Amino acid sequence: MDSFRLALVVPNFRWCETEARFLWDFIPYNLCLLAAVIRDRCEIRIIDAYHTNMDRQAFAKAIEGFDPHMVGITVLMDQCAPAGHMAAEIVKEVSGDIKVVIGGVYATVNPDLAIADGNVDYVVVGEGEYVLCDLVNYLRGRGPMPEKGIVFRENQRIIVTPRADFIKDLDALPLPAYDLIDLPGYITKAERNSVDAPSLFPYARILTSRGCPYGCSFCQVEIISGRRFRPRSAENILKEIMWLKEEYGIKALVFDDDNLFTDRKRAVAILQGMIERGLAMPWKSIATAVFRLDAELLELMKNSGCEYIDVAIESGTERVLKDIIGKPVELEHAKKIVARAKECGIFVTANFIIGFPTETWEEIRNTLHVAQEMDADYTKIFGAIPLRHTKLWSLCEESGAFKKDFSISQMSWYAGQIETEEFSSEDLTILRAYEWDRLNFSTVEKREKIKKMMHIDDNELQRIRRETRKNVIRQMRGDNR
Numbered sequence: 001m002d003s004f005r006l007a008l009v010v011p012n013f014r015w016c017e018t019e020a021r022f023l024w025d026f027i028p029y030n031l032c033l034l035a036a037v038i039r040d041r042c043e044i045r046i047i048d049a050y051h052t053n054m055d056r057q058a059f060a061k062a063i064e065g066f067d068p069h070m071v072g073i074t075v076l077m078d079q080c081a082p083a084g085h086m087a088a089e090i091v092k093e094v095s096g097d098i099k100v101v102i103g104g105v106y107a108t109v110n111p112d113l114a115i116a117d118g119n120v121d122y123v124v125v126g127e128g129e130y131v132l133c134d135l136v137n138y139l140r141g142r143g144p145m146p147e148k149g150i151v152f153r154e155n156q157r158i159i160v161t162p163r164a165d166f167i168k169d170l171d172a173l174p175l176p177a178y179d180l181i182d183l184p185g186y187i188t189k190a191e192r193n194s195v196d197a198p199s200l201f202p203y204a205r206i207l208t209s210r211g212c213p214y215g216c217s218f219c220q221v222e223i224i225s226g227r228r229f230r231p232r233s234a235e236n237i238l239k240e241i242m243w244l245k246e247e248y249g250i251k252a253l254v255f256d257d258d259n260l261f262t263d264r265k266r267a268v269a270i271l272q273g274m275i276e277r278g279l280a281m282p283w284k285s286i287a288t289a290v291f292r293l294d295a296e297l298l299e300l301m302k303n304s305g306c307e308y309i310d311v312a313i314e315s316g317t318e319r320v321l322k323d324i325i326g327k328p329v330e331l332e333h334a335k336k337i338v339a340r341a342k343e344c345g346i347f348v349t350a351n352f353i354i355g356f357p358t359e360t361w362e363e364i365r366n367t368l369h370v371a372q373e374m375d376a377d378y379t380k381i382f383g384a385i386p387l388r389h390t391k392l393w394s395l396c397e398e399s400g401a402f403k404k405d406f407s408i409s410q411m412s413w414y415a416g417q418i419e420t421e422e423f424s425s426e427d428l429t430i431l432r433a434y435e436w437d438r439l440n441f442s443t444v445e446k447r448e449k450i451k452k453m454m455h456i457d458d459n460e461l462q463r464i465r466r467e468t469r470k471n472v473i474r475q476m477r478g479d480n481r
Contacts, residue, residue, distance in 0.1 A: 004042040004140050007068040008035060011087035012049040013080045027186045027205055030074060032176035037129045039177060041136055046180050056090055063094045070099040075106035078387055088119040099139060103128045108224050109389055111151045115158055123151040126164030166226050171236040175243060195349055195378045195453045196310055199282050203252040204244045208237050209259045216327050217391035218384060229262050234269035241279050253283035260285055261292040271304040284308035290334045302344045309341060310349040316370025317363040324356045338376050347453050350376035355384045355418050355428045357401035368435050377449050379439040381432045383416045433472045437465055
């Protein structure tokens with residue numbers, strides 16, 4: 001075929017009844033990066049059904065109008081899988097001749113579940129930038145089937161190739177093809193009121209590395225991108241920031257990856273480079289390893305424009321941190337870093353997780369006590385969520401901690417799936433909501449700081465608090481709308 005048309009798709013996660021309240025400030029960076037790698041081989045269209053809130057009919061019409069030879073569907077996480085499979089079904093209803101590929105986190109972690117869908121022709125396992133190029137060449141008759149990173153059917157059999165190799169040289173990847181999407185529609189507003197939303201617009205999101213060496217029990221990153229830390233160079237990141245500023249006029253940054261500070265020398269080079277090249281601007285770090293921070297680094301962060309960090313403390317109990325989570329957090333060091341960051345004028349959010357298998361009610365209460373002592377500007381309290389192929393999943397199986405009615409197909413990012421003799425999911429739902437309210441809004445000073453960071457007035461803050469309390473009742477009733 002002379003011309004090959006490829007549609008890269010974000011399904012509308014609202015199609016999943018279980019995820020009807022799904023909210024994600026989601027620039028499709030991964031699809032834009034894929035498109036940049038492959039755009040010289042085919043005609044590409046990116047269809048973001050979530051961003052434009054397409055219903056199924058509108059999505060079908062968009063597919064029909066482009067008439068692609070292949071559709072690549074990205075599924076962000078396990079909990080969003082139903083929407084991905086709905087998208088595959090719609091594509092095949094448009095034309096059974098269209099080849100359907102599923103990729104993303106869900107596909108990499110659950111290729112067996114993805115390929116079980118008869119509407120899915122190929123599953124990409126691992127990093128797909130080069131695998132997708134080889135697959136397109138194969139479908140065009142210009143090369144063999146990729147030797148790695150593909151699961152597919154052949155003569156009624158499922159063929160599983162070795163996982164795709166991790167990309168070693170991330171600097172070799174091109175800049176994302178943002179010209180293929182309506183980028184201003186993503187970067188000129190925040191989708192929801194949140195402390196970690198950008199403070200100025202337009203803004204950009206940056207990923208500086210892949211892989212994580214820490215292996216926390218609840219995290220799939222080790223499976224998705226490996227335990228080896230693979231950083232982009234400071235120069236490569238500064239080049240992207242300069243391009244974003246000159247091409248799109250960005251005024252703020254959000255660093256999305258977990259390991260911005262894993263290589264301290266690289267982190268210093270990025271921050272100093274931002275200052276020296278006139279790239280200092282308000283920026284936020286969404287997932288920050290508190291054990292990698294120190295007073296000197298915090299001062300440099302502030303000078304380069306840092307206004308917000310989200311630090312993962314996880315638990316206030318040493319046993320849970322060491323024996324269950326496996327995260328190298330020292331609580332006394334974390335308290336000092338939180339206090340020092342606040343002194344520097346950096347807004348600090350602290351994340352905690354409760355409800356692990358074998359965790360006692362006293363340990364849960366102790367975590368909330370430590371959260372109060374930590375006195376971050378904002379505190380998030382999550383319920384432990386078991387994801388397939390993680391140590392936490394195995395621990396739940398070993399200790400019989402899954403809810404009796406637990407189903408993979410009903411897995412949710414917010415609903416509790418763990419129960420023990422110490423607590424029920426309802427206990428945790430109530431506790432999380434009301435402790436979140438107490439820890440964050442008990443003083444005028446904290447309320448004022450939070451309102452300022454969220455860019456809202458008192459009426460909106462009170463609405464959010466009321467809605468959170470109402471959501472507790474909805475969740476208890478099993479109403480996730």
